[in-house]
Amino acid sequence: MSDGGESMTPDPTRSKVGRLIDEYEMTGAGAELEDRWLGRGRESQSLRTLAEWFNERLLSARLDRAGDPPLEGEAANLYRLLTDENVGAGARVDAESTLERAGIDPEGLRSEFVSHQAIHTYLREYRGASKERTPGDRREQVRTTVQRLRGRLVAVAENGLESLAEAGAIALGEFDVIVEVRVFCEDCGTATPVTELLSDGGCECGLDGE
Incomplete structure (x- = not known):
């Protein structure tokens, strides 16, 4: 007992x-x-x-x-x-x-x-082990995932365009591929880059009541 x-x-x-x-x-x-x-x-x-x-x-x-x-x-x-x-x-x-x-x-x-x-x-x-993450940890994880996928998309686009240009399939000079992921909130009407949204902890909806 x-x-x-x-x-x-x-x-x-x-x-x-x-x-x-x-x-x-x-x-x-x-x-x-x-x-x-x-x-x-x-x-x-x-x-x-x-x-x-x-x-x-x-x-x-x-x-x-x-x-x-x-x-x-x-x-x-x-x-x-x-x-x-x-x-x-x-x-x-x-x-x-x-x-x-x-x-x-x-x-x-x-x-x-x-x-x-x-x-x-x-x-x-x-063993009582736990990997509970803080809200900040979870936001950072999402930011890292989005940035990794953005980098892959840029690389795929660059490689594809360079291949087409070299083959003469398209006319293209020196170029940069720019990918920006923005989040549009229908409630407050803001469109914010996702990394900025994560850094700020949300959109302007979070300012309500202040």
Whole structure:
């Protein structure tokens, strides 16, 4: 029984990720997953990338336990051969044979690989990690996405026009491609560049009542 009013930390071994960490003595894996996800001391990594990292580490731990510790990069390569849809049947069979020689059942190993959803559940529910963003963070993310897409559109237009001009399909001198994304608000009637709108926190509708 728990003491009245005290919250209990969920047992991480109740999750698939936590159980595997405990079963195969993957010391520090939980903390590193959290650091990689939150970007502590490094660039933040996606859940899918973390699932791949964890599964490669799991494969390495299985080989260690079988008395056949992998060489550097070997676990990552074996994981790719076992899971990548673009890998040929022959290469996959060779990878499975490598595992079988070490006494590891390939299908059993595959069943232990975790999904990005399992990583997310483990981090949020069993480690209490959160990546909640402030409104400013979310605005910056939108700004970055819009600017990236704008840059791609400019590049596509420039390359296409240069190709047509060189082929004599159009007459065109020195040129610049200018792409501006403006947001028209039907309520206040303003048309504002999207980057300016994000920097200002909105259009003139936000001035109502001041």
